[in-house]
Amino acid sequence: MTMNRPRAVHLPKLRADNAELLCPSCGGEFLRQKQAQVFARSEDATAGVRVTFGDSGFAVDSGMGGNPSPRQDGISISLECDQCGAMSELTVSQHKGQTLIEHKASAGPATIYFV
Numbered sequence: 001m002t003m004n005r006p007r008a009v010h011l012p013k014l015r016a017d018n019a020e021l022l023c024p025s026c027g028g029e030f031l032r033q034k035q036a037q038v039f040a041r042s043e044d045a046t047a048g049v050r051v052t053f054g055d056s057g058f059a060v061d062s063g064m065g066g067n068p069s070p071r072q073d074g075i076s077i078s079l080e081c082d083q084c085g086a087m088s089e090l091t092v093s094q095h096k097g098q099t100l101i102e103h104k105a106s107a108g109p110a111t112i113y114f115v
């Protein structure tokens with residue numbers, strides 16, 4: 001049986017001396033947090049609580065779209081590079097009881113209508 005296990009930790013652009021994230025597109029070290037989402041749900045539930053924070057407000061709903069964890073809780077932070085303008089995403093997800101951290105290029109945060 002083949003296990004479809006993601007990498008335990010994938011932070012290829014993290015500098016060891018001061019732990020700052022680097023842009024996955026250009027290596028720039030100035031990444032601004034644009035939006036954050038926190039997802040909470042019972043395991044395998046199709047709905048739960050999603051809280052989205054941005055610089056103009058927040059939103060709370062039951063959607064699981066954008067959750068980095070396919071079956072459990074997750075956290076996602078959208079970042080914009082000051083140098084090249086590329087978007088990236090820092091995520092914390094759950095997989096079979098393990099906590100996984102990943103930073104990767106992304107298309108940017110979903111459009112959220114804040115309260």
Ligand SMILES: [Zn+2]
Pocket residue numbers: 023024025026027028081082083084085086
């Ligand atoms: Zn960049």
